[in-house]
Amino acid sequence: MHTTTPLWQLDAAQLAAGYREAAFTPTDALHACLQRSAEVNPRLNALITLDSEGATHAAGQSTARWRSGRALGALDGVPVTIKDNLQVRGLPTHWGSRALAGGVAERDELPVAKLREAGAVIFGKTNVPEFTMQGYTDNPVFGPTGNPWDPTLTPGGSSGGAVALVAAGGCPIALGTDGGGSIRRPASHTNLVGFKPSRGRVPRGDGLPPIFLGFEVAGPIARSVADVAAVMQVIGDRPVEEGAGPQRARILFIPRFGDHPVDPQIAALTEATARHMAALGHEVTTAQDFGLVEAVNQRWPLLAQVGLAWLVAHPQELSSRPFDPSLFGPAMQANAENGRKAGASELFELLYEAERLRNTLAQLFDRYDFLLTPAAAALPWPARETHPTRIDGREVGPRGHAVFAGFANAVGLPAIALPCGFAGSMPVGVQLVAREGADDALLALARSFEQAHPWLRFPAL
Secondary structure (H helix, E strand, O other): OOOOOOHHHOOHHHHHHHHHOOOOOHHHHHHHHHHHHHHHHHHHOOEEEEOHHHHHHHHHHHHHHHHOOOOOOOOOOOEEEEEOOOOOOOOEOOOOOHHHOOOEOOOOOHHHHHHHHOOOEEEEEEOOOHHHOOOOOOOOOOOOOOEOOEOOEOOOOOOHHHHHHHHHOOOOEEEEEEOOOOOHHHHHOOOOEEEEOOOOOOOOOOOOOOOOHHHOEEEEEEOOHHHHHHHHHHHOOOOOOOOOOOOOOEEEEOOOOOOOOOOHHHHHHHHHHHHHHHHOOOEEEEOOOOOOOHHHHHHOHHHHHHHHHHHHHOHHHHOOOOOOHHHOOHHHHHHHHHHHHOOHHHHHHHHHHHHHHHHHHHHHOOOOOEEEEEOOOOOOOEOOOOOOOEEOOEEOOOOHHHOOOHHHHHHOOOEEEEEEEEEOOEEEEEEEEEOOOOHHHHHHHHHHHHHHOOOOOOOOO
16 A cells, blocks of 8 residues: 555555555554644644553554554554543543542543554543533633634534544544434534444443433544444444445435424535435435424433432542532533432433333334434534524524434434535534444445545645
8 A cells, every 4th residue: 555645644444454565554653643633733622631652652562563464453553532531541531520630540441441452542532521511512621622624613512522633634533422412413513424323332331420321322433434333343242244234225314303493504415415315226205394302302401410410419439539519610510400409200201201202213213224314403603602592593502403413312223423515614414323223234324325425525724
């Protein structure tokens, strides 16, 4: 493999091919990613913890393995970052909060450990909103993260630091989490692929207290579906089955949820994607009205609010880590108080509506293989603002931009965000959702769409 392309622009599959052919080494790739990160991070504030010494040692070990023909797999020597609500041995986990200042993880969280065992070179951690409970990325410890396509705007959240660095070329892959769209929406705002696996597909362990319970899942962010699948081969509970899924899929295209507004440019690009899917030979049906998820959407923020209140009441769950709730930012103070005041019946209503939706969608998936929706209802907004207050001329609340995301978490469905074009200079993504457990079929459909409609490009930072 002989390339004049800068190494920081190569995806994981291209890096592995170069290692295999001895065109360059993991040490070369890490150096390129560290250099690129140093160039772009001052404008983005995406990378908040750097472990260049540990990464250099890991890259050297990987280089030796490739030279001796003992590579551990497709991710051996690939630079990776980890979202700062996942534990990385020897590095601090701030979770975006001053309340956890000074704590250092004693061990890797399970998905991180699996990446390390596969030879991935972990070189840093990426920025999040406080307790990963908001749809943009800013916190009292590190401040806001910018979108590489326009650093004055947000990349979304809560995996905002993760997507910003990958999109800018700082690394080809990031590990994030998704508790209500936190992988998918940021990926859609930055021209990336973001995958939320089915509940339970990626085992968790040795992590922070689960204030989202099992509704939050760990998943990959990358520049290609192939790289996402390569990560899932490592962190998932079973191998990815290549080419799974129907050749002629039945797709339900859902332009909007209920009466919620969608940015007209996003709506047009999503509709164009539906036409592209039909042109690829799939059977596409348009839903004229879709209000099934409204009850869950209205109640979804309660889950993390109650979880945060529980954490305040059970600080021992953080083990020996320092924890001072008085240092919460104002928004998290309010969330913890709302969670403390919430009644058991309110939480039961959320869980009941999620279970009812699960049964309803199971019947829907008897008629359709996949759902197609916008990934987000709004284009990126100013980086220091929590959410857009208006979409298509209508006032919206804090999750107006996120209406398409939370239902997949509530029901445990796999969902993926894919680039589908640009609204002016800003990228737009669509969301594909499959029945629970059909992760491999979803990845196969996503890969076929990506191959027919490639959108990879880098922002002019």
